[in-house]
Amino acid sequence: MARPAKPSGPSQRQLRVGELIRHALAEMLARGDIHDEVLARHVVTVPEVRLSPDLKLATAYVMPLGGEDIAPVIKALDGHKRYIRGEIAHRVNLKYAPDIRFRADESFAEAERIDALLDSDAVRRDTQAQRLKIDRDQADDDR
Template sequence: MPRHHHTRNAAPGGSQRQLRVGEAVRHAVAEILMHGNAHDPDLEGHIITVPEVRMSPDLKLATIYVMPLGGRDRDVVLAALERNKKFLRGEIARRVNLKFAPDVRFRIDDRFDEAERIEKLLRTPAVQKDLAADSDED
């Protein structure tokens, strides 16, 4: 009889297994990029951080979030990663012990931009005035 998994109460980042495999894939990709194993001039000229990897529930798809240092040349780096997708998938399969090598897709991690936008909003005079008014009421 098939098991049905309900994701209503699942952790926001996925199951423990998804998180564990995602972290292993993240380490593998970061190591590959750090050592310059991809031999692509567009990748070799950049320091690329890999802040997160999200795995699908069946572990067959890895969404790899990347950010070039300083946010420079995002499109160039993303295109280079796409060009080297087959090589990177093979390297991940070699380094992470899974039944199937996951398909990989790359996304730019825009959390840093969002955090900066919120920080700027918090520093605006209107918000500062509201925060000061709230602290006076206490």
């Protein structure tokens, strides 16, 4: 008997727990519960938290507002990793509190790169040619 195909993406449980951890971490950062000079000077966003399939490792993607000074912010968060893990254990009801690692969120830079590509002359020329072709096809259909 054949086994069912393994799902390629995260499970619903991984997504739900990741979102709970993201909310708890964002709340801690917004309230200033983590006492650190570097974190006090920055507004830090947490766009995503990904969990391993066994829910024991959480990767939190963070970005300071404006995208500057990411290295000191990640270093500060890493320095308070034990405290953050303990607080998340209290706020999110899990059997095990996951180990947390912090990474820079690159999605904003990727979105800017895609916007620049879409705004290039070559793409504008291609989309304009496509629009002209569609307009001609519609005019032919109307006759």
